[in-house]
Amino acid sequence: MQEVINYIESNQQNYIEELKEFLKIPSISTSIEFKDEVNRCANFVSSKLKDAGMSRVEIFKTEGHPLVYGEWLGAPGKPTVLIYGHYDVQPVDPIDLWDSPPFEPVIKDGKIFARGATDDKGQVFMHIKSVEAFFKVEGSLPLNVKFIIEGEEEIGSESLEPFINQHLDLLKCDTVLISDTALYDVGIPTLTYGLRGLAYMEVEVTGPQRDLHSGTFGGAVGNPINVLAEIIAKLHDKNGRVTIPHFYDNVLSLTKKEKENFKLLKFSEKKFAKELGVAELTGEKGFSSLERTWVRPTLDCNGIIGGFTGQGAKTVIASKATAKISMRLVPNQDPAKIANEFTKYIKKITPKTVKVKIQNLHGAYPVLIPLNDHSTVAATKAMEKAFGKKIVFIREGGSVPIVTSFVKKLKAPTVLMGLGLNTENLHSPNEHFNLNHFRLGIISSAYFMKEYSL
Amino acid sequence: MQEVINYIESNQQNYIEELKEFLKIPSISTSIEFKDEVNRCANFVSSKLKDAGMSRVEIFKTEGHPLVYGEWLGAPGKPTVLIYGHYDVQPVDPIDLWDSPPFEPVIKDGKIFARGATDDKGQVFMHIKSVEAFFKVEGSLPLNVKFIIEGEEEIGSESLEPFINQHLDLLKCDTVLISDTALYDVGIPTLTYGLRGLAYMEVEVTGPQRDLHSGTFGGAVGNPINVLAEIIAKLHDKNGRVTIPHFYDNVLSLTKKEKENFKLLKFSEKKFAKELGVAELTGEKGFSSLERTWVRPTLDCNGIIGGFTGQGAKTVIASKATAKISMRLVPNQDPAKIANEFTKYIKKITPKTVKVKIQNLHGAYPVLIPLNDHSTVAATKAMEKAFGKKIVFIREGGSVPIVTSFVKKLKAPTVLMGLGLNTENLHSPNEHFNLNHFRLGIISSAYFMKEYSL
Numbered sequence A, B: 001m002q003e004v005i006n007y008i009e010s011n012q013q014n015y016i017e018e019l020k021e022f023l024k025i026p027s028i029s030t031s032i033e034f035k036d037e038v039n040r041c042a043n044f045v046s047s048k049l050k051d052a053g054m055s056r057v058e059i060f061k062t063e064g065h066p067l068v069y070g071e072w073l074g075a076p077g078k079p080t081v082l083i084y085g086h087y088d089v090q091p092v093d094p095i096d097l098w099d100s101p102p103f104e105p106v107i108k109d110g111k112i113f114a115r116g117a118t119d120d121k122g123q124v125f126m127h128i129k130s131v132e133a134f135f136k137v138e139g140s141l142p143l144n145v146k147f148i149i150e151g152e153e154e155i156g157s158e159s160l161e162p163f164i165n166q167h168l169d170l171l172k173c174d175t176v177l178i179s180d181t182a183l184y185d186v187g188i189p190t191l192t193y194g195l196r197g198l199a200y201m202e203v204e205v206t207g208p209q210r211d212l213h214s215g216t217f218g219g220a221v222g223n224p225i226n227v228l229a230e231i232i233a234k235l236h237d238k239n240g241r242v243t244i245p246h247f248y249d250n251v252l253s254l255t256k257k258e259k260e261n262f263k264l265l266k267f268s269e270k271k272f273a274k275e276l277g278v279a280e281l282t283g284e285k286g287f288s289s290l291e292r293t294w295v296r297p298t299l300d301c302n303g304i305i306g307g308f309t310g311q312g313a314k315t316v317i318a319s320k321a322t323a324k325i326s327m328r329l330v331p332n333q334d335p336a337k338i339a340n341e342f343t344k345y346i347k348k349i350t351p352k353t354v355k356v357k358i359q360n361l362h363g364a365y366p367v368l369i370p371l372n373d374h375s376t377v378a379a380t381k382a383m384e385k386a387f388g389k390k391i392v393f394i395r396e397g398g399s400v401p402i403v404t405s406f407v408k409k410l411k412a413p414t415v416l417m418g419l420g421l422n423t424e425n426l427h428s429p430n431e432h433f434n435l436n437h438f439r440l441g442i443i444s445s446a447y448f449m450k451e452y453s454l
Helices: A002-010 A012-023 A032-052 A117-138 A160-166 A224-233 A256-264 A269-276 A289-294 A335-349 A374-387 A402-409 A435-453 B002-010 B012-023 B032-052 B117-138 B160-166 B224-233 B256-264 B269-276 B289-294 B335-349 B374-387 B402-409 B435-453
Strands: A056-060 A067-072 A080-086 A106-108 A111-113 A144-150 A175-178 A190-195 A197-206 A298-307 A320-329 A355-364 A392-396 A414-416 A432-434 B056-060 B067-072 B080-086 B106-108 B111-113 B144-150 B175-178 B190-195 B197-206 B298-307 B320-329 B355-364 B392-396 B414-416 B432-434
Touching: A002 A012, A002 A117, A002 A435, A012 A032, A012 A111, A012 A117, A012 A435, A032 A056, A032 A067, A032 A117, A032 A144, A080 A117, A080 A402, A080 A435, A111 A117, A111 A435, A117 A144, A117 A432, A117 A435, A160 A402, A175 A374, A175 A402, A175 A435, A190 A374, A190 A414, A197 A224, A197 A335, A224 A298, A224 A320, A224 B224, A224 B298, A256 A392, A289 A392, A298 B224, A320 A335, A335 A355, A374 A414, A374 A435, A402 A414, A432 A435, B002 B012, B002 B117, B002 B435, B012 B032, B012 B111, B012 B117, B012 B435, B032 B056, B032 B067, B032 B117, B032 B144, B080 B117, B080 B402, B080 B435, B111 B117, B111 B435, B117 B144, B117 B432, B117 B435, B160 B402, B175 B374, B175 B402, B175 B435, B190 B374, B190 B414, B197 B224, B197 B335, B224 B298, B224 B320, B256 B392, B289 B392, B320 B335, B335 B355, B374 B414, B374 B435, B402 B414, B432 B435
Parallel strands: A080 A144, A080 A175, A175 A414, A190 A392, B080 B144, B080 B175, B175 B414, B190 B392
Antiparallel strands: A056 A067, A067 A144, A106 A111, A111 A432, A197 A320, A197 A355, A298 A320, A298 B298, B056 B067, B067 B144, B106 B111, B111 B432, B197 B320, B197 B355, B298 B320
């Protein structure tokens, strides 16, 4: 095993050069104009899996972007791990806030800067390279490995769900290994056992049937921007609680043990506020920031647009205004039920002076993972060996929507071995990935395969 | 006089062709990229004034867009009328809602469609053509005429104000004639005696110092879009009244005589709602739509933007969100005082979880014009002759910011002889101008010069 680790250590520079090529491909899944680049990225992943030594590699076409599958099943009697990740990335706007172009990777202070660096290309690449190291040094893997790398994670993994249903045998495994979450802090080995879900909606308010002069008509007609603002304002009460009926009905409370675990993390609210550049934190009254982001459901506007938004002044009353509004969900909220309650409530609070159209853009279930499975124990040992430190167990505020499907469809436990950091600007300008964590991730992945094979 | 009218009647087709050339110039004053076109438009107006017969025509450069001045002072002992108008136009977005390109004039059903058709190029052109008709038929005008046609009306007439101060002699006159308002209805001769003022503000809310992942951070940090929505929602109470302290302090009530006049107009709320395509009208409780748009001050969002506004879903919490918010003012509200109260109130209601920046983009005083002046009497006779109908007296919800300056600086009464219609989509896609009103406007202008010279 030490030889595998040595091989990984001595090949860092090559890994980084290869990762750069991966990051150069603008595989933005939400924008139709990047479709060809997303395809090119699938081909890149496919060729890297072949080069790593996987015996079967296949690109599966879908109604959306392609799925890349790889397998090596040369260890009969040993368990099978399915490694999941995604090669698609978020859009790059606002582009003018990037210090370097998002698809021209730059290394600075031990970090690689590019869209997708930490979410999720850098993390996918760790496992490809750990597999490769085993083949190069030992000629085989200590257990059976399957890869499923998708191109639609950032837009709701819509093709993966039916693909799993249709390929239960192909994807059959004993555990699913995913690196798409974050370490608790720099250099701290971390396993994530909870994820929030999502209900992402769009609300379009239409007032007058055309844009109007705000002087001639202002004051006598429902202004869709004002009405939309009033609707949004009504979605929280003065204690920061979401006002949608039945929103909190199925929310699980934190256990005593979890509360104790959270205390051990010594989270600093002050440092958190400073890092975000805000004078005061806010959120649901009576909860800490960790609880607000890990354990409590929330509602945020992700975008809003209406009327004249250029330079200068235009005295117009817009015909339409639109907002994207998403809710982060926690166990045991159901995204479809929440989307339905949201829709009913918005319709109820919208005045008759305007029309409203509500769309459910996508949803994801929240997740809680049991900590006593063999795979979790193996992952704990692997990360503690790689980092030389005691592991911490955390939850995470984001979603990896597909985890629920793996758990439900494949009846396999899931290991969330994330090597990112929440400060690495995922979904923001200047996204980056700590290259030391990239290295430790490859080593953790290799140790996991060994530990889980025992 | 009949010969002048006959000349005007027989030259309609030429006038329309010339107006088309005027409308083809995209003189959008708010957009820096159209600066050259604005200049080209000033040259066009200048050449048309020369062709019409004005003895002195001059383009005055300003810090913004140029002013076009013209004069003919060949009637000593007769009064002098200063004709004001503007050659700049509003932006064209949303461009995809135009049935034909905004700067390629099209005639359909007796209307000419183009940006600026009714606001204000078509109306400016009426006076140039009435002057021309006098020169062609009689070789002279019945009174002294000055023109001042500006290129910044749509962005607050910032250069005209200092120009007036510096050129009080040049602009000296007995009355100011302006056609930049609307007829009460198709074919109804109308004089406007009241205009609303304006305070146009921009509010920018900044939350976290960078865009954040809404999963990882959602629920624990002030979301600038949600906060901005809450601020906007707080600007009205449940009766549709603006909540800014001292907002209504100086608002004049409608006189009994005005109330009676309004009743004579037989305004149909139902027709108004239908024309706007809304199921229900709304506004300040206890007032009719005419009162809401003519006599009561209001507050409207003219634009809002923040976060992800493209197709699909992006799970982001934006760093910034911005709204343009304007208030229509009525006598005797003061735009500077109102802007100040607005700024104080927004600062007061903004939570400490975000930063707020407030800009005053521009302001305009409200106006009330006395109806017993010689110029108003002459305008009444002129329009009644041209239209062959009894005139109506109305107010108007929009602003012609410069009217106050004329009244205050030049000590001259003002005639608001507007030939537009509020249904002509000014500031909206598919702006147009009724060509019969264009014709009647040229005739009204000619009769006014005659009547006012007597």
